[in-house]
Amino acid sequence: xxxxxxxxxxxxxxxxxxxxxxxxxxxxxxxxxxxxxxxxxxxxxxxxxxxxxxxxxxxxxxxxxxxxxxxxxxxxxxxxxxxxxxxxxxxxxxxxxxxxxxxxxxxxxxxxxxxxxxxxxxxxxxxxxxxxxxxxxxxxxxxxxxxxxxxxxxxxxxxxxxxxxxxxxxxxxxxxxxxxxxxxxxxxxxxxxxxxxxxxxxxxxxxxxxxxxxxxxxxxxxxxxxxxxxxxxxxxxxxxxxxxxxxxxxxxxxxxxxxxxxxxxxxxxxxxxxxxxxxxx
Amino acid sequence: xxxxxxxxxxxxxxxxxxxxxxxxxxxxxxxxxxxxxxxxxxxxxxxxxxxxxxxxxxxxxxxxxxxxxxxxxxxxxxxxxxxxxxxxxxxxxxxxxxxxxxxxxxxxxxxxxxxxxxxxxxxxxxxxxxxxxxxxxxxxxxxxxxxxxxxxxxxxxxxxxxxxxxxxxxxxxxxxxxxxxxxxxxxxxxxxxxxxxxxxxxxxxxxxxxxxxxxxxxxxxxxxxxxxxxxxxxxxxxxxxxxxxxxxxxxxxxxxxxxxxxxxx
Numbered sequence: 182x183x184x185x186x187x188x189x190x191x192x193x194x195x196x197x198x199x200x201x202x203x204x205x206x207x208x209x210x211x212x213x214x215x216x217x218x219x220x221x222x223x224x225x226x227x228x229x230x231x232x233x234x235x236x237x238x239x240x241x242x243x244x245x246x247x248x249x250x251x252x253x254x255x256x257x258x259x260x261x262x263x264x265x266x267x268x269x270x271x272x273x274x275x276x277x278x279x280x281x282x283x284x285x286x287x288x289x290x291x292x293x294x295x296x297x298x299x300x301x302x303x304x305x306x307x308x309x310x311x312x313x314x315x316x317x318x319x320x321x322x323x324x325x326x327x328x329x330x331x332x333x334x335x336x337x338x339x340x341x342x343x344x345x346x347x348x349x350x351x352x353x354x355x356x357x358x359x360x361x362x363x364x365x366x367x368x369x370x371x372x373x374x375x376x377x378x379x380x381x382x383x384x385x386x387x388x389x390x391x392x393x394x395x396x397x398x399x400x401x402x403x404x405x406x407x408x409x410x411x412x413x414x415x416x417x418x419x420x421x422x423x424x425x426x427x428x429x430x431x432x433x434x435x436x437x438x439x440x441x442x443x444x445x446x447x448x449x450x451x452x453x454x455x456x457x458x459x460x461x462x
Numbered sequence: 463x464x465x466x467x468x469x470x471x472x473x474x475x476x477x478x479x480x481x482x483x484x485x486x487x488x489x490x491x492x493x494x495x496x497x498x499x500x501x502x503x504x505x506x507x508x509x510x511x512x513x514x515x516x517x518x519x520x521x522x523x524x525x526x527x528x529x530x531x532x533x534x535x536x537x538x539x540x541x542x543x544x545x546x547x548x549x550x551x552x553x554x555x556x557x558x559x560x561x562x563x564x565x566x567x568x569x570x571x572x573x574x575x576x577x578x579x580x581x582x583x584x585x586x587x588x589x590x591x592x593x594x595x596x597x598x599x600x601x602x603x604x605x606x607x608x609x610x611x612x613x614x615x616x617x618x619x620x621x622x623x624x625x626x627x628x629x630x631x632x633x634x635x636x637x638x639x640x641x642x643x644x645x646x647x648x649x650x651x652x653x654x655x656x657x658x659x660x661x662x663x664x665x666x667x668x669x670x671x672x673x674x675x676x677x678x679x680x681x682x683x684x685x686x687x688x689x690x691x692x693x694x695x696x697x698x699x700x701x702x703x704x705x706x707x708x709x710x711x712x713x714x715x716x717x718x719x720x721x722x723x724x725x726x727x
Contacts, residue, residue: 241686265688273686280676281683285595285627292698297688305698327630341687 184254184349184381185217185240185271191248192235209235211404212249217383217397219348222375224392224412225385227401228426233385236401237353240383241273254348269298271349272342276357278334287329287337288313288322294345305344312343315378316370332363336370343374349381350374356388364388389430393451400425417448432456473590479521480591483701484600486710491588493714497721498577498584506725507576513717514584523590531586532579539578546571598622603701616692624680632673639668 192210195203209232217223227233238244239251242258254270256263272294275281284290288309295305313319316336326334335355342350352371356364368391375382384391392398398415400408402425408415415422419429419437429437436450436459450456479487494510501507518525532539550567557563592600602619609615640650643664650661 243682243686265690268686268688273683275679275683275686277676277679279631280679283624283627283680283684283687285593285623289595289698293684293689294687296696296698297690299694299696302696302698302700305696309698326627345687 182252182255183216183218185215185252185383187213187215187236187239187249187251189214189249190236190239190246190251192232192239192244193247208404210239210246213401213404213406215399215406215409217349217381219381220375220379221381221396222372222394223381223383224395224398225383225401226387226389226392226398226415226427228387231401232404233401234353235404237273237351237383237385240271240349240351242267243273269345270347271351272345272347274335274338274342274350274352274355276354278331278338278358281338282326282334282341285325286322287318287324287326290326290337291322291340291344294341298345308344308346309340312340313337315343315374316340330363331359332366335359335363335367339367339370339374343378343380347380349383351383351385353385354387355384356386356391364391387427389428393430400427412451413449415449416451472593473523473527475522477520477522477591478706479517479587481706482591482710483703483707484592484596485604485701485703486707486714487588487592488597488600488604490710490714491585493718494584495581497718498580500722501725503725503727504576505727506721507573507580509717509721509724510580513721514580514587517587518583521587521591523587527590528583528586531582535578535582539575542574542578543571546574594626595623598626599699599701616695620692628673628676631676632669635672636665636669639665 190210190213191208194207194209196205196207198204211232213232213236225233225236235244239246239258240253242253242264245259251258253263253267256267256270258264258267282290283293291309291312292305295308300308309322310319313322316339318333318336318340321329321333321337326337329337339350339352339355350371355371356367359367371382371384372394374380384395386392392415393412395412398408398410398412399406400415400422407425408418408421416429416433419434422429430451432453432455433450436446436456440446444460446456446459450459494513498507498510501510518528547563547567548561550564550570552564552566554562555565555568589597598619601622602615605613605615605618644650648661648664650658650665652658653661
């Protein structure tokens with residue numbers, strides 16, 4: 182069994198009217214099964230309302246499935262006694278950088294998780310230093326988070342999760358509120374964690390260019406997993422992606438159009454370099 | 463414009479007073495304030511002023527910052543002095559029209575003025591030399607015995623520090639909403655009081671909604687990072703008394719002994 186495994190996961194949002202009668206049921210996650218191995222870089226893709234955030238919240242036991250089961254490192258999220266171990270194993274980074282920083286000083290915020298876990302003071306300091314170094318924010322440790330840029334704040338949030346020594350980090354659209362340079366910063370930090378520290382990364386996003394480096398991509402639509410495969414496999418199906426209202430990276434689209442016009446090119450070109458090489462320019 | 467408001471009035475510098483444990487400063491300030499009400503003669507206030515002077519010197523905070531704190535209470539000070547001056551019954555000194563200044567009134571007014579000034583400067587020394595965060599930490603630790611009476615000490619301290627963290631964010635947001643409303647023709651500046659109060663509604667409603675949304679997000683983020691109240695929590699920066707803190711307490715005690723001895727002669 183992998184680090185995260187879901188079996189027939191269903192989650193329903195129940196809408197009620199003022200008297201508490203059920204008005205309608207929204208199935209946000211609809212019979213999703215997946216198995217994620219330790220050390221992988223996973224991207225979950227989907228447009229707004231596809232259920233990707235709801236799925237992510239299950240991995241941290243913030244939401245409990247209506248039906249089906251989700252295991253984090255072998256622990257069932259439905260069982261109350263597992264909840265804190267699960268949150269320690271699978272850390273979570275959210276979308277809005279301002280709404281997840283608790284401390285008034287960077288280092289205090291990073292220390293918040295370990296403090297909650299009851300780690301001895303000396304070890305908290307070691308963990309804070311090591312996590313801040315891992316995301317390249319060590320020189321900002323004495324700063325107030327209010328004075329930092331969005332990208333820097335998100336890196337602090339990542340460090341905050343890292344200090345809890347998780348096996349897996351779930352990032353729920355961490356770059357949605359950032360400018361392009363902030364996005365690059367965050368993605369670079371996340372890739373570093375995966376490459377250097379071997380932490381399983383589950384990146385939820387709707388930016389196509391962020392998933393190029395993933396080991397495996399899941400595309401969600403209407404609560405179901407619509408596509409699954411390596412980035413190359415996913416990107417070779419340009420028409421299907423467009424059907425799911427997802428944008429393909431420009432290079433991939435260009436290659437696809439060229440191919441349609443009869444130029445001989447391999448499927449699923451992801452970077453400009455690849456296209457240049459394939460065209461033999 | 464709203465961003466210019468500074469919160470708390472911490473003055474960043476390196477000094478012995480800054481490094482003191484917040485508990486020493488809190489306790490010391492409290493004792494100092496109480497002591498001001500025990501003196502029977504002016505000599506006591508001289509001792510108190512002297513003590514405060516030494517502390518200010520040690521804190522390396524420019525004196526003008528202390529005076530700045532005085533500005534806000536100048537009205538209160540005037541009213542206190544005037545009322546005490548004219549409304550205390552006793553032997554008349556000067557009498558102009560219907561107003562009479564009595565000897566007792568003069569004495570009371572001076573004492574009150576001295577007390578208030580020393581009290582305000584004394585407490586601003588504390589706020590100027592302690593970060594708000596440190597202050598909440600100190601309060602949490604000092605109030606810990608109240609837990610026996612089921613007072614949620616940790617929760618209150620956590621709320622205070624979160625509030626402090628979010629004040630600048632909400633101020634910025636207010637500024638943004640205000641500009642957005644102004645751009646669409648809202649008028650916050652003209653009209654009488656009622657009209658202006660009414661104009662604030664389109665500012666406050668979105669602000670509240672956004673604050674609740676933030677609170678919801680933050681609660682989720684805190685839970686995701688294993689926050690489950692004060693039980694079993696360790697501290698990254700625990701408060702531990704050092705030698706200078708005991709010296710600080712000693713200094714306060716010496717002041718109290720001398721002050722009460724001299725002041726109650």
